[in-house]
Amino acid sequence: MIDTATLNLYAPDVAASNATATRRVLHVINGEHYSGAERVQDLLAQELPQVGFEVGFACLKPDRFPSARHSQDAALYETPMRWRLDTRCVKDLVQLIEQEGYSLVHAHTPRSVLVGSMAARRANVPLVYHVHSPTAQDSTRRVRNWVNARLEQWSIRDAARLITVSPSLKRLMLEQGIAAERVTYVANGVPGQTFVKRQRPADIWTLGIAALFRPRKGVEILLEALAMLRSHGVDLRLRAVGPFETPEYETEIRGLVDRLGIGRSITWTGFVSDIPAELQQMDLMVLPSLFGEGLPMVILEAMAAGVPVVASRVEGVPEAIVHRENGLLVEPASVSQLASAIEEIIAGDELDYAQLSEKAYQRHAECFSAQAMAAGVANVYREILLEP
Numbered sequence: 001m002i003d004t005a006t007l008n009l010y011a012p013d014v015a016a017s018n019a020t021a022t023r024r025v026l027h028v029i030n031g032e033h034y035s036g037a038e039r040v041q042d043l044l045a046q047e048l049p050q051v052g053f054e055v056g057f058a059c060l061k062p063d064r065f066p067s068a069r070h071s072q073d074a075a076l077y078e079t080p081m082r083w084r085l086d087t088r089c090v091k092d093l094v095q096l097i098e099q100e101g102y103s104l105v106h107a108h109t110p111r112s113v114l115v116g117s118m119a120a121r122r123a124n125v126p127l128v129y130h131v132h133s134p135t136a137q138d139s140t141r142r143v144r145n146w147v148n149a150r151l152e153q154w155s156i157r158d159a160a161r162l163i164t165v166s167p168s169l170k171r172l173m174l175e176q177g178i179a180a181e182r183v184t185y186v187a188n189g190v191p192g193q194t195f196v197k198r199q200r201p202a203d204i205w206t207l208g209i210a211a212l213f214r215p216r217k218g219v220e221i222l223l224e225a226l227a228m229l230r231s232h233g234v235d236l237r238l239r240a241v242g243p244f245e246t247p248e249y250e251t252e253i254r255g256l257v258d259r260l261g262i263g264r265s266i267t268w269t270g271f272v273s274d275i276p277a278e279l280q281q282m283d284l285m286v287l288p289s290l291f292g293e294g295l296p297m298v299i300l301e302a303m304a305a306g307v308p309v310v311a312s313r314v315e316g317v318p319e320a321i322v323h324r325e326n327g328l329l330v331e332p333a334s335v336s337q338l339a340s341a342i343e344e345i346i347a348g349d350e351l352d353y354a355q356l357s358e359k360a361y362q363r364h365a366e367c368f369s370a371q372a373m374a375a376g377v378a379n380v381y382r383e384i385l386l387e388p
Contacts, residue, residue, distance in 0.1 A: 022052045025381065026102040028093065028116035030109050031059035034068035034273065035212040035242070036297040037108055037132040040165075040188055040373075045071035047374030053381055056100065058093055060112055068273050075100075084111060084147075093119035104128060104381060110135055110148040113155040126160035126384045131169050133294040134315065140215045160384045163377065165294040166316025184380050187319070188295045189373030192365055193276060193304050198357040201283050205236040205346055208282030208307070210275055210298045213253065214245035218288035218312065218332065220256060225288075225339040227260040234343060236265070241278045243271040279305040284345060287311040290332045295319055303364035308356040310341045320368065324351065326360035 025048070029041055042065075045055040056075040059066060066076055077096060079089040097105065097119060106128045107116035113129050120127040136149040153176065156162060162183045164170040170185045207226070211217045219240070226238055244250035257263050272278055275298065279285070285302035287309065295316035302309050303320065309327035311317050321327040328345065330337040345351055381387075 022054075023104070023381070023385065023387075024054045024056060024100065024102045025104045025106050026056050026058055026093075026097060026100075028058045028060065028105060028107045028112040028119075029065065030061045030111055031057075031065035032061040032063040033212055033243075034064040034271070036188075036294075037130075038065050038069075039190075039297045040130070040132065041065075041108060042069045042071050043190065043370050044374055044377060045069070045074040047370050048378060050371075051374055051378040053378055056102065058096065058116075060089065060115070064271070068271075070273075081111065081115065085114070087115055087118060090115050090118045090122070094122045097123040097125060103385060106130065107155075108132065110152040110155070113159075114151055117155040117158065121158060127156075127158065128380065128384070129156050129159045129162050131162055131164045131173060131294070133292050134169065134172055137292040138216070139292070161380050163380060166319050168315045168319075169294055184376075186373060186376035186380070187368055188297055188300060189368045189370045190297060190300045190304050190364070191370045193306075195306055195358075195361050198283075198306050198354060200348055200353040203235065205234075205283045206239055206281060207236055207342065208239045208241065208278065208285050208302075209287065210241040210278060210285070210301075211287070212242055212245055213240070214249060216290050216292045218290045219253060221288040221290075221333060221335055221338055222286055223253070223256055223260060223262065223266075224335045225342065226265065227262050228335060228339045229343060230262065230265065232343070234346060236342075236346070238262075238266045239269065239278070239282055240266060241269045241272055241275070275301050276305060279307050282307055284342065285309045285311075286338070286342065287317070288330075288332070288338055289314050289317070291315075293317055300364060300368045303360040303368065306357040306361040308345065308353065308360055310338065310345070320363070322359075322363065326356055326363050 048055050058077050058079045060081045062078045079092045081089055104126050105116045105120040107113035108130045117127050135152050136145050138145055162173055163186050165188045167185055170183050173183045213219055285307050289312045291314055293315045299309050299320050309321055311321055312332040313329040314332050321329055323329045328341040330341050
């Protein structure tokens with residue numbers, strides 16, 4: 001028998017604090033970062049108890065997530081994987097499911113669905129897999145992408161349901177041969193904020209980007225666009241929020257900053273947990289992703305704060321940003337298009353900044369609330385468990 005007291009490092013009396021919860025769901029997660037997918041997991045743990053489901057976490061790579069999460073009422077068990085194909089934790093997961101009475105397993109990454117699917121099968125409980133982004137385009141490392149995609153396809157063959165965060169990801173799953181009745185689109189969502197009408201800055205503009213900085217986020221494109229705009233006499237700054245994925249990539253990016261001569265125009269904050277506070281210091285959110293997005297949480301958070309967005313037209317981004325209504329869309333990897341879009345908003349000749357801000361806020365409230373996301377996920381759970 002597994003000793004849950006030794007596994008469960010963060011397990012307050014959830015039964016007392018979430019009295020409305022009726023069924024328990026074990027979310028199997030990575031946990032080394034606290035970025036977009038991790039914020040989805042965190043928000044679900046906060047919102048699902050309000051619609052009848054209590055969340056616990058099994059953390060395979062415990063690092064940033066356990067301390068950064070806001071859902072401190074949710075139980076968290078450390079069940080580490082030592083390497084990518086290490087399945088020794090499956091036994092612990094099975095015993096955890098059985099001893100703690102979890103009715104469902106919900107996995108979120110190729111790594112977590114590998115062991116989560118094995119554990120769900122052995123414990124005879126349904127598996128749900130959350131597709132946050134296209135696995136085959138997760139990074140610039142082709143072999144790793146291929147391996148992860150094959151592992152994902154093998155692991156989800158018995159999944160009761162796949163949840164995709166955008167229609168484009170749903171189409172991708174259907175193209176891979178998943179039956180339509182097994183795939184449900186549930187849009188990402190974030191908490192709403194009190195709307196404060198934004199006006200065009202009188203002098204210096206502050207661009208913002210918030211991400212786990214890695215090659216597919218396209219920060220190089222933004223830096224070159226910033227240099228181009230400054231060479232045109234546009235007075236603006238960049239606030240870059242988030243950590244780098246690797247020290248090597250950080251060195252590469254800081255070298256580019258030095259070559260472009262824009263170091264004094266950039267503030268690097270490193271990791272922060274309070275994204276809404278950061279958004280209050282930004283006039284425009286820029287996300288120049290090259291590929292590999294689902295429905296980026298940072299875009300939704302910017303919209304909730306009434307911050308207009310300039311982003312690449314990749315995967316699920318156009319689901320949130322309506323071009324020239326609540327932001328601008330540009331082609332990925334185009335420095336000139338990105339610079340032109342930013343400059344057009346700053347100039348204000350054809351686009352009204354205050355109106356872009358208000359439309360962004362309205363679209364979030366109508367389509368991308370955290371409550372709507374949790375309700376959609378809860379409906380999937382109920383359908384699997386045959387509950388009314």
